[in-house]
Amino acid sequence: MFKQKLIVFITIAIFLILALELSHAAKTIEIALEAEFANKIQAQMVVAVPDDAEPKPDEPSRGKYVWAPGAPVTGGGDSGFVEFIVDIPQEDTYAVWGHVVAWDGNSDSFWVTVRSANPDWLKADPDENPQQTGNTQYRWSTAQGGIWHWDRINHWLDGGTFDREWELPAGEAIITIWSREDATMLDALFITSDNKSTDPAAAGVRLPTDEDVELQLSGTYAVHSTGKISTTWGHIKERY
Ligand SMILES: [Ca+2]
Ligand SMILES: [Ca+2]
Numbered sequence: 001m002f003k004q005k006l007i008v009f010i011t012i013a014i015f016l017i018l019a020l021e022l023s024h025a026a027k028t029i030e031i032a033l034e035a036e037f038a039n040k041i042q043a044q045m046v047v048a049v050p051d052d053a054e055p056k057p058d059e060p061s062r063g064k065y066v067w068a069p070g071a072p073v074t075g076g077g078d079s080g081f082v083e084f085i086v087d088i089p090q091e092d093t094y095a096v097w098g099h100v101v102a103w104d105g106n107s108d109s110f111w112v113t114v115r116s117a118n119p120d121w122l123k124a125d126p127d128e129n130p131q132q133t134g135n136t137q138y139r140w141s142t143a144q145g146g147i148w149h150w151d152r153i154n155h156w157l158d159g160g161t162f163d164r165e166w167e168l169p170a171g172e173a174i175i176t177i178w179s180r181e182d183a184t185m186l187d188a189l190f191i192t193s194d195n196k197s198t199d200p201a202a203a204g205v206r207l208p209t210d211e212d213v214e215l216q217l218s219g220t221y222a223v224h225s226t227g228k229i230s231t232t233w234g235h236i237k238e239r240y
């Protein structure tokens with residue numbers, strides 16, 4: 001009799017664990033970051049306010065953005081980057097959105113690489129500097145507009161422009177936005193495991209909330225979509 005009850009108990013326990021695992025896997029992971037609070041900012045990319053630019057963009061999230069300073073219309077850029085270290089809570093395929101201003105055809109692109117900190121992980125981008133290689137796989141053609149707008153990170157290949165996605169393992173990922181054309185502006189980033197939506201509203205894209213910023217600055221990030229998954233970020237060791 002006792003043995004029977006034990007078997008029933010164990011069966012229920014296994015079922016509950018499986019159900020939990022499944023619900024965990026179904027959660028959308030969302031991470032919202034302010035560009036100006038990047039882990040590493042290298043010139044020519046710098047933090048700026050609207051008054052630093054001419055023409056001036058409208059008010060960015062928390063008053064600041066990053067860019068390689070320069071006048072629209074003219075060319076220039078291709079030096080410096082901003083880098084974000086994010087702790088990915090679970091293996092999944094992620095899309096990344098940027099909140100951008102892109103004035104014209106000479107000020108509407110960045111380079112982007114997303115790597116796993118795990119050197120054995122080969123499904124994301126390699127450790128490559130696209131400013132040196134000019135590899136179009138990493139060329140992000142940002143949607144033009146002089147008002148802040150969301151644009152899903154794509155790659156602009158010679159044969160067309162396609163949304164990008166990255167298969168990332170649990171653990172630290174390194175997102176690098178490299179200058180390509182000066183005067184292109186980045187206010188915030190949004191990382192999501194919803195890699196299907198091509199429209200910002202459908203993807204639930206948002207600017208960082210006070211809580212997001214607190215987590216970004218304190219080095220602790222929690223996911224708040226359907227549930228809470230605690231994770232940390234920003235504790236990567238210097239590896240340069
Ligand atoms: Ca361009
Ligand atoms: Ca430019």
Ligand SMILES: [Ca+2]
Nearest residue numbers: 034061064187
């Ligand atoms: Ca901002």
